[in-house]
Amino acid sequence: MAEFVMPILGADMEAGTLVAWRKKPGDAVERGEIVAEVETDKGLIEVEIFTSGVIEKILVEPGAKVAVGTVLAIIREEGMPGDLVPSPPAVSSAVPSLPPSVPAPAAAKQLGPAVETARRRVSPAARKRAASLGVDLDAVQGRGPGSAIGLEDVERAAAERAATEAAAPAARQARVRQTIAAAMARSKREIPHYYLSTTIDMQRAVAWLGEQNLKRPITERLLHGVLLIKAVALALREVPELNALWMEGQAAPRSAIHVGVAISLRGGGLVAPALHDADRQSLDALMRGFRDLVMRARAGSLRSSELSDPTITVTSLGDQGVETVFGVIYPPQVAIVGFGKVVERPWSVGGAVVSHPVVTATLSADHRVTDGHRGGVFLAAVDRLLQDPDRL
Amino acid sequence: MTRLTYREAVRGALREALTRDPRVFLMGEDVGSYGGAFAVSRGLLEEFGAERVRDTPLSESTFVGAGIGAALGGMRPIVEVMTVNFSLLALDQIVNNAATLRHMSGGQLSVPLVVRMATGGGRQLAAQHSHSLEGWYAHVPGITVLAPATVADARGMLLGALADPDPVFIFEHATLYPLEEEIDERAEPAPIRGAAVRRAGTDVSLIGYGGSVGKALAAAQLLAGTGISAEVLDLRVLRPLDTPAILASVAKTHRAVVVDEAWRAGSLAAEVSAQIGEMGFYDLDAPVARVCGAEVPMPYARHLEEAALPQAGAIVDAVREVLERHG
Numbered sequence: 007m008a009e010f011v012m013p014i015l016g017a018d019m020e021a022g023t024l025v026a027w028r029k030k031p032g033d034a035v036e037r038g039e040i041v042a043e044v045e046t047d048k049g050l051i052e053v054e055i056f057t058s059g060v061i062e063k064i065l066v067e068p069g070a071k072v073a074v075g076t077v078l079a080i081i082r083e084e085g086m087p088g089d090l091v092p093s094p095p096a097v098s099s100a101v102p103s104l105p106p107s108v109p110a111p112a113a114a115k116q117l118g119p120a121v122e123t124a125r126r127r128v129s130p131a132a133r134k135r136a137a138s139l140g141v142d143l144d145a146v147q148g149r150g151p152g153s154a155i156g157l158e159d160v161e162r163a164a165a166e167r168a169a170t171e172a173a174a175p176a177a178r179q180a181r182v183r184q185t186i187a188a189a190m191a192r193s194k195r196e197i198p199h200y201y202l203s204t205t206i207d208m209q210r211a212v213a214w215l216g217e218q219n220l221k222r223p224i225t226e227r228l229l230h231g232v233l234l235i236k237a238v239a240l241a242l243r244e245v246p247e248l249n250a251l252w253m254e255g256q257a258a259p260r261s262a263i264h265v266g267v268a269i270s271l272r273g274g275g276l277v278a279p280a281l282h283d284a285d286r287q288s289l290d291a292l293m294r295g296f297r298d299l300v301m302r303a304r305a306g307s308l309r310s311s312e313l314s315d316p317t318i319t320v321t322s323l324g325d326q327g328v329e330t331v332f333g334v335i336y337p338p339q340v341a342i343v344g345f346g347k348v349v350e351r352p353w354s355v356g357g358a359v360v361s362h363p364v365v366t367a368t369l370s371a372d373h374r375v376t377d378g379h380r381g382g383v384f385l386a387a388v389d390r391l392l393q394d395p396d397r398l
Numbered sequence: 399m400t401r402l403t404y405r406e407a408v409r410g411a412l413r414e415a416l417t418r419d420p421r422v423f424l425m426g427e428d429v430g431s432y433g434g435a436f437a438v439s440r441g442l443l444e445e446f447g448a449e450r451v452r453d454t455p456l457s458e459s460t461f462v463g464a465g466i467g468a469a470l471g472g473m474r475p476i477v478e479v480m481t482v483n484f485s486l487l488a489l490d491q492i493v494n495n496a497a498t499l500r501h502m503s504g505g506q507l508s509v510p511l512v513v514r515m516a517t518g519g520g521r522q523l524a525a526q527h528s529h530s531l532e533g534w535y536a537h538v539p540g541i542t543v544l545a546p547a548t549v550a551d552a553r554g555m556l557l558g559a560l561a562d563p564d565p566v567f568i569f570e571h572a573t574l575y576p577l578e579e580e581i582d583e584r585a586e587p588a589p590i591r592g593a594a595v596r597r598a599g600t601d602v603s604l605i606g607y608g609g610s611v612g613k614a615l616a617a618a619q620l621l622a623g624t625g626i627s628a629e630v631l632d633l634r635v636l637r638p639l640d641t642p643a644i645l646a647s648v649a650k651t652h653r654a655v656v657v658d659e660a661w662r663a664g665s666l667a668a669e670v671s672a673q674i675g676e677m678g679f680y681d682l683d684a685p686v687a688r689v690c691g692a693e694v695p696m697p698y699a700r701h702l703e704e705a706a707l708p709q710a711g712a713i714v715d716a717v718r719e720v721l722e723r724h725g
Contacts, residue, residue: 129682129683129684130679130680130681130682130683131652131681131682131683133680150683150684150722150723151720151722154684156684156723157652157683
């Protein structure tokens with residue numbers, strides 16, 4: 007049996023509200039399939055599963071807010087027998103009994119999910135309305151027969167919440183702000199950053215892009231941003247120690263390169279969801295993925311893996327016209343790459359000064375993991391890759 | 399519009415049918431010289447003669463079977479069975495013949511039979527004349543089961559039943575015969591499909607039929623005085639049940655109290671409750687409640703009989719329970 011747990015969808019997420027199940031007990035699930043929706047400060051997140059099998063049992067009801075790591079459902083993995091197939095008696099007799107030295111609390115904790123708590127009395131209509139209104143039933147007081155929660159109770163709770171939110175329209179934004187504040191404060195408190203900067207000639211890249219886009223319909227045109235993302239992803243293959251997560255006091259290298267792309271939200275704040283396996287995707291695929299991420303980030307419907315998977319972040323404030331960004335690393339990542347606006351600047355070519363489009367690339371990296379030399383090698387690789395856009 | 403009793407409305411419909419269609423005839427115990435056990439057919443023998451208003455021996459199986467035969471032969475018989483308790487003697491004819499012949503003949507045989515019978519308690523006629531067994535008939539595919547609760551339906555549904563090519567059973571609650579209402583005597587036959595909302599409301603659905611509709615309306619009136627808005631749904635047709643109407647009412651009020659004079663276990667109220675549970679579950683804001691007859695053979699003593707039957711007060715109590723609020 008495998009456990010499907012409340013995922014960490016942000017460095018500082020401690021709990022999430024399970025809003026809805028997309029699957030029910032007995033349903034088959036495939037690795038990567040969306041099985042539940044979880045409400046966090048970043049919005050409604052579609053949570054994927056990483057085990058293929060069959061949902062054996064659902065342990066957390068919609069509406070419940072539970073801590074990160076709480077088991078939400080039990081999955082019978084592929085190839086494992088179901089309840090109807092009795093396990094051979096030899097197996098159970100072979101299980102050694104627990105040594106008496108095992109402390110009781112630990113044993114009790116293991117039994118946790120199996121202990122049934124009294125089911126709250128909630129009318130079916132109230133449960134349905136609560137799910138559609140996003141009301142947390144745990145916070146609703148039941149005033150119906152036998153203290154059951156009825157429609158009226160849910161609607162009152164929703165009205166009270168609406169009143170609170172109307173009184174403080176910035177409440178949600180404030181929560182987003184708090185989340186960012188906590189992550190960035192932790193980053194600056196714990197991560198010894200070093201910063202490198204280099205100016206990259208974009209003449210070839212911009213010309214190549216112009217040529218490519220002439221051949222494409224407007225909807226399939228490439229932005230120079232995807233060239234930068236792809237160059238970063240490929241450069242990471244050469245300096246893999248920057249593609250890592252800091253966990254339990256040491257760097258854990260990551261083999262897959264999932265580039266988090268910083269997206270500013272309309273109401274304020276930002277998210278940096280992942281473009282998965284960015285080094286192995288074509289520019290077109292990256293462009294499609296990027297457009298999709300921006301749209302869904304702003305609609306508040308990102309997926310769990312997109313928020314929890316990034317192994318590095320790329321940020322670009324180019325639109326606003328600044329030339330240089332010194333990024334703050336998003337823990338537990340160990341590096342962030344920044345790009346400024348592509349600008350025409352005097353550029354020396356073979357002794358002559360000409361005007362070229364250039365971009366300033368910066369690297370903020372965790373000095374516990376890498377040193378300036380390796381960071382320099384990385385930025386140089388980004389530069390080199392951008393000089394040959396055909397091969398990106 | 400004419401002010402008529404339920405009894406007069408049924409008699410009027412019988413007269414109308416006998417006048418209009420020479421294939422129609424009435425047959426049953428004491429329907430002729432005596433004018434019917436509930437005086438429904440009084441005067442019809444004199445008006446239409448012994449060929450068309452026929453007294454029968456006290457043998458339900460025989461005369462219901464004769465009615466089926468006559469219907470197969472092209473007639474349009476109306477058979478009166480004195481009470482539903484007595485109709486049990488004709489169950490074989492009804493369940494094994496009337497209900498099955500169209501199906502067993504591959505549609506070749508038609509049994510356009512109408513059977514009327516009195517049902518229900520409240521008249522101190524004790525345990526062999528007072529039960530509500532129409533729910534048993536509603537269990538049987540192949541027949542239509544009607545329970546007119548208003549004077550207009552008493553007339554209109556009988557005419558509607560005569561127009562149906564298959565067997566129709568009409569259950570007339572015996573306490574309704576003196577009920578008086580204004581009706582249009584020239585109205586078209588009433589549909590013999592579909593329930594009717596007799597009073598619209600928003601807080602709870604009172605679902606009943608026949609003799610229970612009046613009690614539900616009385617309860618709704620009492621509840622209105624305390625600020626509770628009850629909807630009263632008259633099922634009218636017990637087979638086939640108007641499931642969409644039941645679900646629509648529950649979707650609106652989110653609470654249901656089913657009123658049925660029959661014994662609770664295995665009752666029509668159980669079927670209605672099950673349908674709400676199956677198809678209206680997510681609309682429910684409280685468990686479905688039932689107000690049914692006590693599970694005893696009907697007592698003779700007046701106070702015991704009253705206690706054994708659903709009354710407006712018990713319906714009000716059940717509504718208060720499903721609407722109970724704390725704080």
